[in-house]
Amino acid sequence: MTLQEINKAYNRIVGSLDSKELKNAFDSLQALIAGSREYSFQDKLNELQDTYKYMLRYRIEGAKDPMQEQIYNNLQASTYELADSVRQKALAIESPLSYYSRRRNISVQPPFTYEQIHNQLILEYEAGKHRECDAFNISIFSKIWVSGFLKQEEANEIRDMLLDEALPFITGCQIVSALFLGLQEVFDKEKALLLFDAASHPNEEIKVRALISILITLYTYRKRTALYPQIANRLAALAEVPGFTKALRTITLRFILARETEKITRKLQDEIIPEMMKLSPKISNKINLKDLTPEQLGEEMNPEWESFFADSNLGKKMEEFGELQQEGADVMHSTFIHLKNYPFFHELSNWLLPFTIEHSSFDNQFNQDNEAEKQMLDSMTLAAFMCNSDKYSLYFSMMQLPKEARKMMMHQFDSQASEMIQQNKEELISKRGKQDTIISQYIQDLYRFFKLYPGHLDFTDIFTLPLDFHNLEILRPYISDKESLTTIAEYYLRKNYFCDALTIFNQLAEIDPNSDILFQKIGYCKQMEGDLNGALDAYLHADLLNSESKWVIRRIAGCYRSLKQPEEALKYYRRYEALNPDNLSVQISIGHCHLELKDYNEALKCFFKVDYLDSKSHKAWRPIAWCSFLTGKYDQARNYYKKILDNQPNAQDFLNAGHTEWALQNIKGALAHYQQAVQIENINFSKFQEQFGQDIPDLLIAGIEETEVALMLDQLRYKIEGAL
Structure with a gap:
């Protein structure tokens, strides 16, 4: 058998055992023994099969054996172990893996x-x-x-x-x-x-x-x-x-935080992707939703949730570099990622070695002339913000510098970094505790090993696994308390791992079914995972438990809008309006609902109100202009499109202005605007034509003859080619 065939056969055996299919596992194990010619294991396999057959026969005869469960478990364990032994023996001679x-x-x-x-x-x-x-x-x-x-x-x-x-x-x-x-x-x-x-x-x-x-x-x-x-x-x-559950909780949080390492390394933070408006592309483009940021399904969490964080260590954690460091995030990975090529790191075990100045790499480096180096190493031993692997990297990289440059660097280190390290020792360790610091550093050491060790591909990268220890059956008795589950769920939520957070919030909701906050968070997680119907159900449940939450009312309205139910959305926006009548975002959303219901006059009233209350932002100009066109108020539409075209217009603005001029029988003006719309799209006529085609029904209502549409498009084609 090839190495690949051996591993494939082994995985089949383990899969069968995981599913408690012993007969299939025995058959696959027999095939592995025969294929790899490791017949020394045949007797053990025969013994296991015989035991299992006796147990089954005993059971079929109706006899009750109090030891049956233990025998069955022992059989499974022994079969796992036998499969491991056969695989190891089969791979021992030829496998190129480091092990x-x-x-x-x-x-x-x-x-x-x-x-x-x-x-x-x-x-x-x-x-x-x-x-x-x-x-x-x-x-x-x-x-x-x-x-x-x-x-x-x-x-x-x-x-x-x-x-x-x-x-x-x-x-x-x-x-x-x-x-x-x-x-x-x-x-x-x-x-x-x-x-x-x-x-x-x-x-x-x-x-x-x-x-x-x-x-x-x-x-x-x-x-x-x-x-x-x-x-x-x-x-x-x-x-x-004492402290066992707290340690489990901390380790779980640190592995969640380790997921952020690559994002920090790339100096990018995950952004919560907002739900796309479920409106037609036409309406979305007409009124420039991106500019309006209408009240639909925004990405903001409920500010009321902050009460949990105000009373916990998670309260003041932000995504800035310094705050991430305090939180225990791996902010140094990007700094040291290219400093792992020293001979020291050729030895696998050194990747997981605690930093100590007694290591032989530092022998004969200290004398009266380089006391600063010794002080630096002493300080590095205490540094909480660097893992052990990075401390070795820093030392070896500094040793590569010329003597004078190293002296200068040591002096700077002595006067600045040493003080910072001492402060970190006192502040970080007091805040997170010695245990927390060791947890963070060892997990970061493991991260570097599984990601950067030259032979890392020979190992299963544990950091590609969820490592959701709180979901392990064997650990649940020790980490299923409300405090632990709440802390872990909130951490998942804050790091935008909504699916993981949702699993725990659902568990907590079973424990506390009367918590509207839990159902708010369940709704939010489902929304961010794209399950709008599920989100709506959770938000409606939260609203039943607490009808005073404005945030929930707005979420419900946003879900209904995204689900193409503007009439239901309008009811909840009106509820919110009663609580906060001058909220411009909600006024815009109410206008959108009327727009989707083709109640253009009511939509205009909302947009005019927004323009009146916020005359400096000009956010309402586009919806006012388009609603004016749709209601036959072409002069009013022209006036607004003139203002829009004088203030950073886009291709859609020129297209809409062209429609308005055409409705006013200004064909040359319409043609000029259409040409500008195409040019602003870098002469992408097909894209323009697609947008134009969506508006043909509105042009016909505006009195444009259907035969004129094709003529206008051909005129535009000639115009673009410079033939007219």
Whole structure:
């Protein structure tokens, strides 16, 4: 079998197991064993199939076995594991992936147990040999990362190393990252349980990294973790530690924020795409909706929702660069994206290494002449706004500078950056907490690894996954409280992830069905997802719960307009008008409703009122001019189009002015305006003709003979060609 065929067969097996179709999984597994010629696994497969057949026969005979569920779960878990083993064995020799390449390299090296490496590392560390310590840490990382299913003895040795306080905390961090990456390649219960040991570690850095790794592992294997009761038990024990739910919530928010990284890198923020007006293109163009910004379905959220943010850490978060940094956003990614080519980053494990001035890369760099460099590194260790990977990048890039330039830079750093870093340490950490800072930095380190590591394509990019931990069945008992769900939903909403927010708001609405604010937000999310009927239903429900919300009344009216029900929209705009009679936006929308209902005289009244109350903006000129034309007030239309053409006209204005002149029997004037309309469209006659064609019924009502229409268009063609 080719590598592609092996992976395809494996995915079929996992798909069948995820769907609890054991017979199909066994058949596909049989095909994988035969195709890859890994017959050493045949006996195990036969054993699993026999057990399953006995269980089915026992069930058919009507016997009740209290152990049946446990047996069934064990069968599923064992089949997953067997499929993993067969795949790994089949890929071991030829797969070019980093995981298998590193595995092959280690297999030809002298075999060392984890205990032997542990003892040797202690000796090197106590002797202050940084270079040797770093080399051993790389060995530990690699050995754990590419290991097969851990035997109990191996797991115990790794646990001893992880919990040994005589070792530097760097070692524990590297063990956690190696376990995490190994689990991303293949599930191993022993590795997962080791992560739970690490999540109870006294060192905060190790503990936080382990918790993040556990959550991603639970998400990756969400279909099979329930098969291992030890995992649920360890999770329950971990949840008893104070602050567990808060940590889950923070990690979830930070992964949501990580989705923003590319937008920040491109210096672009997501804009909420406003709902397109559901009016005909003709009316939309006639009155220049973009200029009018009529009251329909705008993008603004309800200002009343801000009450939640006023009482929470989300309250003052804005999209400006500095505010994003305070929020924990990855604002430095764009700065360091091209500074990952140093030899240090050729080693995979270094991408996830905590920043420390004890790393061998800094050996022999400090003496009495470069105290500033040492101070810089000391300060960088405390910097909360840079992840570990970027701190290494900054140091290596500065080391590339000439000595004098470096001195000057160090001086500037000493006088300015050091103060900023100290301030960040005091302010950012006090605001977000040490745990929050570690969470942000490790997630950013992971982001750089999965996006920038030269071999990153060999790994499944976790940042392309939703990572909605709050939706995992195994985690719901710990993060389904109202505060957590509300916080996560609001964060999704503020970051414009409306579908994710909607899922949670629907859950919250089941808990609190009398909250009009929740139904407002459900409506808003559905509207922004394009579900106007669903949005309208939610807004109407919110209006029933609270009929005093002007924002909801306007939303309902906007939905009705977009759904081509101007008569219903008009009722709600009138309701709003009673509450706020001089709101020009609503007056314009009322005028539009009358326009869509072909009640042009009433529309004119609204637009004249807007022009009177806001005479400086001239927003109402276009609708007044077009309604005047439609009602046969051609002189009035001419006067307004004259003012419009003197004030930054567009192609539609010249077209409409041409219609008006034609209705007044000024054929030459009409022709001149039509020619200008074509020219302003860069001689795109077909586009002009399309717009012109939409207006033919109105021209006929204005008294233009149908035979004259074709003649006018031909005259215009000759005029454009310069033949007339």
